[in-house]
Amino acid sequence: MSTKYLGAEGFRWFVGVVADIKDPQQLGRVKVRVFGIHDNTNDISDDDLPWAQLLMSPTSASLSGVGYSPTGIAPDSYVVGFFADGMEAQFPIIMGTFHKMPDMDPNKSDVNTLARGTNKLEKQLTGPEPASAYKAQYPKNQVFESKTGHIIEIDDTDGDERIHIYHRKGTYVEINKDGRIVIKSVDSAIDVTDKDKTIYAKGDITIESEKNITLKAADTISLTAKTVNIAGGSSTMKLVSGAVGVESGNVRLKGDYVKVDSPLSSVSGANISSGKVSAQAVAAGKVNASSVKAKTTAGLASAVAGMADKLKNLPDLAGMTLPDLQSALNDSLGGLKQTLAENVTSIADSTGIKVGDISGQVTGAVSKLETLSSNLDTKFDSLISGKVASINNLVDSEVSDTLESISGAFG
Numbered sequence: 419m420s421t422k423y424l425g426a427e428g429f430r431w432f433v434g435v436v437a438d439i440k441d442p443q444q445l446g447r448v449k450v451r452v453f454g455i456h457d458n459t460n461d462i463s464d465d466d467l468p469w470a471q472l473l474m475s476p477t478s479a480s481l482s483g484v485g486y487s488p489t490g491i492a493p494d495s496y497v498v499g500f501f502a503d504g505m506e507a508q509f510p511i512i513m514g515t516f517h518k519m520p521d522m523d524p525n526k527s528d529v530n531t532l533a534r535g536t537n538k539l540e541k542q543l544t545g546p547e548p549a550s551a552y553k554a555q556y557p558k559n560q561v562f563e564s565k566t567g568h569i570i571e572i573d574d575t576d577g578d579e580r581i582h583i584y585h586r587k588g589t590y591v592e593i594n595k596d597g598r599i600v601i602k603s604v605d606s607a608i609d610v611t612d613k614d615k616t617i618y619a620k621g622d623i624t625i626e627s628e629k630n631i632t633l634k635a636a637d638t639i640s641l642t643a644k645t646v647n648i649a650g651g652s653s654t655m656k657l658v659s660g661a662v663g664v665e666s667g668n669v670r671l672k673g674d675y676v677k678v679d680s681p682l683s684s685v686s687g688a689n690i691s692s693g694k695v696s697a698q699a700v701a702a703g704k705v706n707a708s709s710v711k712a713k714t715t716a717g718l719a720s721a722v723a724g725m726a727d728k729l730k731n732l733p734d735l736a737g738m739t740l741p742d743l744q745s746a747l748n749d750s751l752g753g754l755k756q757t758l759a760e761n762v763t764s765i766a767d768s769t770g771i772k773v774g775d776i777s778g779q780v781t782g783a784v785s786k787l788e789t790l791s792s793n794l795d796t797k798f799d800s801l802i803s804g805k806v807a808s809i810n811n812l813v814d815s816e817v818s819d820t821l822e823s824i825s826g827a828f829g
Contacts, residue, residue, distance in 0.1 A: 431500040432510070436493050437464045446472050446488025450497055450510055470499060470510035491515060492565060532571060533561040539569075539584065545626065547602060551594035553578035 434452035441447040449467040456462050478485030491497070491512075499512040517528035531538045537552040558575040567586035573579060577595065584590040588604040617623070625631065633639055 428504065429500060430504050430507070431498065433496070433498055436491055436495045436497060437467060439489075439491060439493055441469065446491075448472070448491055448497075448512070450499070450512065452507070452510070455507060468508045468510060470497075470512050473499075473511055473513050530561040530563055532563075532569065533557070533559045535559075541588065541590075541602075544602070545628075548600060551578065551580050551592060551598075552582070 432450075432452045432455070434450040434456070436448050437451045438449035447469040449464060450470045451457075451459075451464075451467065456467060472488040472491065474480045474486065474488060480486075480488075495515045496518055497512045497515050499510050501507045501509060502511050503509040519527040519529075527534070532552075532554060534556045535554055537550065537554070539550070539552075541547075541550060543549065552573075553575060554571070554573050555575045559571055559573040562570045564586075569582070569584040569586075571580070571582040571584075573582065579595050581593045582590065583592075588602075590600075590602055592600045594600075
């Protein structure tokens with residue numbers, strides 16, 4: 419190079435078009451075919467063109483990787499520059515690029531349509547996703563678009579200001595004029611925090627999924643609210659845990675069928691009730707499989723003994739008709755049948771005792787009571803003229819045999 423310093427031969431500037439951007443030294447240099455110098459491709463091939471240095475903005479350090487990379491220029495970009503070596507024209511420096519509009523056709527304009535007031539991004543809305551807040555007007559929207567279609571918009575359109583960052587696949591972040599932020603991922607989204615994280619809203623928070631939602635914690639999950647509603651619809655809700663604790667002033671379980679299934683179940687200081695139980699309720703300090711069985715057996719024995727007492731205390735049968743005696747007998751047996759049926763159907767499955775088993779046993783017990791009634795009716799009919807003492811002895815014998823048979827059914 420014969421030129422000793424820049425400007426010694428005057429300032430020689432140029433306009434050209436970028437022919438090659440693949441700098442072997444990766445310095446962001448490009449080859450420019452300068453109009454008026456490199457027009458004839460037969461005389462000067464692209465390989466023969468000198469590498470041109472890009473002149474970066476003074477706001478970029480261009481040092482040790484700090485600042486903007488000089489890799490934004492593209493083949494066929496129009497550039498303006500100068501030759502640092504004057505007339506030798508072997509050391510071109512590019513000062514900038516400029517847009518063009520071939521044939522004065524707006525459809526061929528190099529200016530991004532987003533900057534000119536036309537939204538070219540067709541977003542497929544999902545769930546509660548709102549429509550785009552784009553209402554840009556030229557020349558208020560500053561747009562950057564990469565070679566593959568990634569976009570950044572800084573839109574200063576009056577009354578519709580917004581910020582928009584868009585991935586070419588459709589994932590984006592958009593902030594509208596009111597500061598509302600919409601974040602959408604068209605693929606998986608992963609949010610990782612190495613320390614604590616707080617999500618706070620003055621209004622409602624809604625988490626919705628078209629599939630599953632999983633909450634997992636290595637320690638504790640706590641729900642605190644004035645009201646906690648858990649609705650499973652027609653699906654199944656399941657709690658799987660080593661220990662589940664529910665502490666409240668008022669806990670209500672409601673369902674067509676509520677099942678407690680555990681090797682050891684207890685309810686302390688509580689009433690267990692069901693729509694199938696009217697006057698009878700299971701109430702105890704502790705209710706478990708053994709106590710349910712014991713109380714059911716004891717209740718049966720007590721009820722039969724009560725019936726026996728009522729029969730013993732019947733008035734002198736002299737002058738009493740057979741229908742009157744049958745009515746009194748049926749009154750005693752009827753209450754027992756209903757009490758047993760109502761209590762047994764309300765007992766849920768538990769260790770060592772099942773509703774099906776109890777129902778079968780009680781059905782047999784009631785059948786025995788009905789047989790007893792029939793036998794008593796027949797024998798009362800034949801002994802109606804006898805003494806009351808003979809009848810009492812008969813009743814004692816029949817009741818004792820029936821009670822022994824029923825108790826044996828419960829083991």
